[in-house]
Amino acid sequence: QKEVEQDPGPLSVPEGAIVSLNCTYSNSAFQYFMWYRQYSRKGPELLMYTYSSGNKEDGRFTAQVDKSSKYISLFIRDSQPSDSATYLCAMSDETLYNFNKFYFGSGTKLNVKP
């Protein structure tokens, strides 16, 4: 069983739509939950991270973590064509030094049509 499961898509939506991206995981030790965005031929770029459960909002982006269900989400409001990319969830557990390796989902490819 994979540590992190993510629907690969592709997901195609019209401009202005609300996008919902999700991941599930199996390791209850995970405490940090990240969303990365990756454009073609580029490296992953951090969008936001959340520690433990709860919500976090940054502009048009909202991250949610439900540790009881081992389920995380990223919502994108008022989606733009420039949001078209692959979105990767990543997770890590917490140790004293927090320099831990990340476990990634396989990524969801998003296409926002003008």
Place this chain on the structure above:
Amino acid sequence: EAGVTQFPSHSVIEKGQTVTLRCDPISGHDNLYWYRRVMGKEIKFLLHFVKESKQDESGMPNNRFLAERTGGTYSTLKVQPAELEDSGVYFCASSQGRVGRYNEQFFGPGTRLTVL
């Protein structure tokens, strides 16, 4: 500030040959990570350096892979001899060493390795 850089961006070699990938982390970042994405699969951890020391190499697939970080600056990942299943994109990431705080991992653009 310059980001994480990787060289080469793309490498095509034949099975049995040797390839060396290089990563230059962000200046001042003690932590350096190597990850790999094989086609159709998720990005997977290979190993982690703290300065020049290997902290965690649990993801290294076998002894054909050798990583070094001399002087705690740039790192190299050598594959010798390369096999077909080594094809993929190799990412390097770096982070600061702030104890007790979240340390963002900054990723390079990756090296796309094709083994024929």
